[in-house]
Every structure is written in C-alpha cells, then in structure tokens.
Amino acid sequence: MTLLDVRGLTVRHGSRTLLHGLDLTVDAGTRVAFLGPSGSGKSLTAAAVLGLLPPALRATGSVALEGTEVLGVPAAQRPARLRPGAVRQDSASALHPLLPVGRQLALPLGGPRRPARERVLETLRTLGLREPARIAAALPSELSGGQRQRVCLALALATPSPLLVADEPTTALDVVTQAQVVDLLRERTGPGRGRGLLFVTHDIAVAAALCEEVVVLDAGRVVERGATARVVAQPAHERTRELVEAARAVDAHLVRAPLRAAEAS
Secondary structure, three states: OOOEEEEEEEOOOOOOOEEEEEEEEHHHEEEEEEOOOOOOOHHHHHHHOOOOOOOOOEEEEEEEEOOOOOOOOHHHHEEEEEHHHEEOOHHHHHHHOOOOHHHHHHHHOOOOHEEEEEEEEHHHHHOOOOHHHHHHHHHHHOHHHHHHHHHHHHHHHHOOOEEEEEEEOOOOHHHHHHHHHHHHHHHHHHOOOEEEEEEEEOOOHHHHHHEEEEEEEEEEEEEEEEEHHHHHHHHHHHHHHHHHHHHHHHOOHHHHHHHHHHHOO
C-alpha cells in the first residue's frame, strides 16, 4: 500500500522556484531517506507533506496520503489519519515549554485520566526512558536533548497515521544518542511493522544505517534515487559522491560503519 505519493511537486516563492517537479513515494513498511545538503529543499518537501507550508509559498502538483490529495490543505484541517507523525530537528521548540511532557503525551493517547497516565508511562518505558514517572512530570527544558527527542518520537507514534516524517531528527544529538534514536526508528518502522518512514537528512551514513531506499535532492531537484546499498557503493551523481565522501571524512566508527556495511551488501 502506498502511504505517500508525491507527483510533480513544484513550490514557488514569487518568481523563484524552490522545488522543481519533485516525485517521491513511500510505501507501507518501507523506510526512505530523503537526502541532500542544506538548502536543497528537503525540509520544504517535508512541510508540504505535513501541511505546514508557509502561506507565502505557492505549491502545485500532487501530494497524496493513502490516496487522498492533501496538497494545500493545512495540517489543522486534515483528518487525523492524514496528519503524519512528525519528528523534527529541534525537539525543544517542538514541545510546549510550559506543559509537563506527560500531559503533552496524554493528549493524543486520550481516554480517561488514569488509564491515559498509565499509557504515557508505558510508552516512555518502551522507548527506553528510565524513570518514566519523573520524565512525565518534567518540563521539556528539564530533559536532555536525547530524552526530548524520544518524547517527540512518542508523540509522533501516537498519531493514527501509518506514516512518520522525521526531519533531521539526529542532527542536534551526540553520536551515541544519535545511534539510539536511529535504533528506535528502526524498531518502530519498516518491514513487518506497517509504518512507513520518510527520513530527511543530510548525512548519508545515518541514512545507510536506517533506510532501504534513498532519494537525493540538489537545488530543489531529485538527482538520484535507488536502493541505499547501490547508491552508497556506486553514487552516480556528483552531489551524491560529495555526500559519501563527506561521511567518510568523519573519523568515527559509529558513523563510517554503516557506509562499509552498505557497500559490502
């Protein structure tokens, strides 16, 4: 089943074209990396999918979620199933600063007060957070970046949509925490789980550790796509080659190992 089908997506700001006829598909149980350097249009595409494009931008083409056209429909006006779960780069701004995270999690989980609290604690526990009662009572500012990102992931997974959109969710994290978040995304999405993932990133090593398919964007255009192992081992486009070489230059086993594994497959 196709969860996300983007066809000919073009986004303009006045006379300037930011996205040029972009095509993108995510099927149920698949993880697709949407890869490109800063300014390539990755987050703009994610905003169009999520219904969060700024009013000053004009979008044409098609964005269909589970067969329903949603391009131009703001997130607040969509039914719940057509609002993909979103995990953003800045976990601090994604959460309400004055509400304990447990209360924020209880809203999408719903139900009577006590059962909702029990589900909140169980959700935090299953995401590997120790002392879930303390985490639930804390304000976002009282948590570490990794803890906040796990809470954001819990909020995204609580939505009824089978599609998760993660926009640079590991960029602000240290390498160890980054690997933990990637592991959680792997556990909750992909083959056998039904939930699809659009993983927006500039880091091809992280993409190789998580996603089976990759789409490479440059200056608002798709320049390469295919199986991650093939794209990493034999990048066809200059921009893809630059991203691979940039990942090789990082002297950290946790980052370079996924590249070696992809090339060996």
